[in-house]
Amino acid sequence: MNSNVRRKIASAFLIFGFFVLWELLCLAFHVSDVVLPRPSQVIYTLIVRFPAMWPHIFQTVYTTLLGFVLGVSIGVVIGVFIGWSKLAYDVAYPMLVGFSSIPKVAVVPIFVLYFGAGTVPAVLTALVMCIFPVVVNVATGLATTEPELEDVMKTLRASRFDILWNVGLPRAMPYFFASLKVAVTLSFVGSVIAETVASNRGIGNLMMIASASFDVPLVYAGLFVLAGLGIALYAIFSLVEARVTGWAHRKTEFAMG
Numbered sequence: 001m002n003s004n005v006r007r008k009i010a011s012a013f014l015i016f017g018f019f020v021l022w023e024l025l026c027l028a029f030h031v032s033d034v035v036l037p038r039p040s041q042v043i044y045t046l047i048v049r050f051p052a053m054w055p056h057i058f059q060t061v062y063t064t065l066l067g068f069v070l071g072v073s074i075g076v077v078i079g080v081f082i083g084w085s086k087l088a089y090d091v092a093y094p095m096l097v098g099f100s101s102i103p104k105v106a107v108v109p110i111f112v113l114y115f116g117a118g119t120v121p122a123v124l125t126a127l128v129m130c131i132f133p134v135v136v137n138v139a140t141g142l143a144t145t146e147p148e149l150e151d152v153m154k155t156l157r158a159s160r161f162d163i164l165w166n167v168g169l170p171r172a173m174p175y176f177f178a179s180l181k182v183a184v185t186l187s188f189v190g191s192v193i194a195e196t197v198a199s200n201r202g203i204g205n206l207m208m209i210a211s212a213s214f215d216v217p218l219v220y221a222g223l224f225v226l227a228g229l230g231i232a233l234y235a236i237f238s239l240v241e242a243r244v245t246g247w248a249h250r251k252t253e254f255a256m257g
Contacts, residue, residue: 037121
């Protein structure tokens with residue numbers, strides 16, 4: 001059994017043990033469902049009420065992925081522009097940092113003011129949440145491209161675009177995929193924040209309604225769904241990253257034993 005399999009088994013046991021401990025503590029101390037429902041109750045609620053939850057799940061996934069795709073597209077363009085131009089980096093990066101420092105929940109009312117309540121504010125919030133990590137990682141990947149590779153391309157009379165396409169962007173791929181795994185989780189955060197404030201559909205809205213009626217198992221069921229969706233998308237991007245940028249990662253099987 002190699003080290004990778006052992007790590008996965010240990011991770012699975014840790015997760016399983018966490019939920020078993022949660023269940024046992026709730027039973028031992030007779031914790032009320034209103035305070036903290038048991039995992040078994042949450043899973044039962046999720047199974048029984050899944051048909052009613054499905055439209056909300058679909059809405060959240062739709063707004064998250066749409067905002068994620070748009071945000072990544074914009075982030076790549078800005079990141080390439082900043083990472084490949086020293087002037088653009090000096091001029092635009094401070095403004096980008098300032099914008100990213102604004103709490104994103106504060107911009108939701110502005111989106112509602114301009115676009116009304118509904119899907120658009122959730123998409124825009126997911127979009128702005130994931131732009132910054134993409135910009136930073138793409139710009140860093142381009143800025144750290146080895147000068148020797150650029151010099152070789154210049155001796156071959158390659159244009160600036162040729163150097164960017166054949167050297168800069170491939171070298172930035174590991175940084176780009178690392179940013180995707182962060183950005184997709186932030187997109188979920190953004191869409192759920194907007195749904196709790198300015199939407200009549202989505203997991204965030206469902207959790208707000210459930211909490212108002214003290215239906216705590218349903219609130220936790222929403223959290224379980226969000227966690228599952230986040231893990232699934234993270235795993236998908238990790239697999240794609242391993243296939244696309246495997247050349248950039250060191251082999252650790254022999255070192256770990």
